[in-house]
Amino acid sequence: MSSPTSRLSLAAACLVVGIGVAEPGFAVPELAIILNSDEASLSIVDRQTMKEVDRRPVGREPHHFMLTPDGKELVVGSTVTNELTFLDPVTTEVRRRVSDILDPYQLGFSPDGKWFVTAAYRMNHVDVYDAKDFRLVKRLPLATMPSHLAFSRDSALVLVTMQGSNQVVAISLATQEVAWTVDVGEAPAGLYLTPDQRRLVVGLTGEDAVAVVDVPSRRVTKWIVTGRGAHNIFRMPDDDTKVLVTNRLEGTISVLDTTKLEILDTIRAPGGPDDLDFAPDGKQIWVTQRWRRKVMAIDLATKQILGVVNVGRSPHGIYINGPGTISRSVAAPPVPTDKTALSPVNLPGAKGR
């Protein structure tokens, strides 16, 4: 769909809402970028008109995004092409590519900016790269299906869910060896460390619940029923105590209080809700509907679906481009309350997608 017409539409969208520059005080186009994971494309959606304004080629089977630590580039992992594509997060233009990154299904930078880690879901390994030049430092074969990543605040550990072997594996970034593992339940996916660093919340896609792991004892202490196919977990903006859990099979999103460990609310979200991102004002979420080839916008206050937009096949990662994009990525993480425990994983802008 990269036709001249669609490019004009994108240009028009940029003109309507302002020139796409990231300087403070300038408006940026209100766009959502969606990775079509069964294709080799990303969709660009104008959030105001709720229309796909462009579909651009990218490496094949792109699944997830991650902002670089300086927030200046958005990294797309293309699993079949074995490469990373670096986009301008505001204008969405391709800036550069890095090849020979094997099956970068899930990706993330350690908070200290030193390491770049990928989970190769199909190839069953986790790779640790030097974040400066993307040189492979260590490849750790793991069984099986490493799925989602999360870092400790001090960059000592990267935690990985193993969707095939029902575990969370903690890898020491200092020694680049497996530090510990914990069995959590069927098909673990998204994971979130609470601000006190003591609890790890893990979405269990093969269950109807999230598992809560007590980090110091490395034991599952509680299951909280959310909905069938609990999958990914996203911290609410400006509120470390609440997360959203997408329940892919149930077709809902649960609002979970991570201090009281209870469900506060449930939002209807049909069509295999997977990844989501928040509008800059925090009032809307945009959610990918994996098997409906659509994304939907939901108002968090009313829980109403505001609109649905057709995109490509198997939309997976989603990124909201708008005012606050840059500050989201570079804002300092909250100060840990307990330095002996692990720290929260989800840096703003790196939302454990």
Next chain:
Amino acid sequence: MQGLVDIWVDIQSWILETAVFPLLFRLGYMTFSEDAPFVVETMMLGVVQIVVILVVFRGLEWLAPVERWPNRRLARVDILYTLLNKLGLLPFAVFVVLYPVNDWLQDAVREHGLVMPTVEQFIPWLRDKPLLLFAVYFLLYDLAGYWLHRLQHALPWWWALHSLHHSQRQVTCWSDDRNHLLDDLLTSVYFALVALLIGVQPGQYVTLLLLGRLIESFSHANVRFGFGRVMDKVVVDPWFHRTHHARANAAEPHIHDSNFGAVLPLWDLMFGTALYDYKRRPTGVDQPDVDADNGKGWMGQQLAGLDRLSRAVLASLRPRQLVHPAE
């Protein structure tokens, strides 16, 4: 067009949400949920192919048959092959067997620190031209298919299996999927290796992939027309492929070693195996043990194929008798 896509996606979602995912969830196989949409879509495409074969191709066979038979008794078993294949049952069985092989291949690649190349890496310009990239992969896979087909005919043990496909005396639009299970398995391994060498073929252009499969089915149709003297050099048509299924005889002992292409005759034209003489010939195989497949059921044909394979392997192991000219 978007309306049709919406209907297609709605049907796919409905099957996934009401049947497939609840079943996977209940059985504890949600780890395969990422692959489920692909599997369901493949089955839906299979249904579309079956409908097209049933309505369009069979209609054309009825209107303009190249061969007239008193009945289609021999052709009936091919319907079962088609149903098993197009509805995904045989591909699923092959996938289950191949899964560890694929894992092993990937592990082997990883252990050697290799990142296998893709076409995009060789021709970066193609990255921004997805349709063209698809066309390049389509060409490469069709070329790989051509050489696979040559091997199926050239290697005696492989011919022992592949001859099942050729044994049909009543070749019809149902005959494309008539293959020995082991032949299907070997073909899958071959294409897994091809995928490792040149990368996985993009799968997003479902309509084009469907068209390719329909061309393969139609090339077997019992019809007395083709695509014309120009287009039949571009796309394989029933005339072209019927020559490939021709029964060998004393005058033409290697007639079936021609026209190997599946979708594109280009490779036959390039490598000198194209034969465009537009002659009508009976189909089948001029070997009594292979010809005996006719009249057998699915299981009988599978067992006969295994028997032929074992005899071919044994024959290849037997020491050859050297005869001195003086003796």
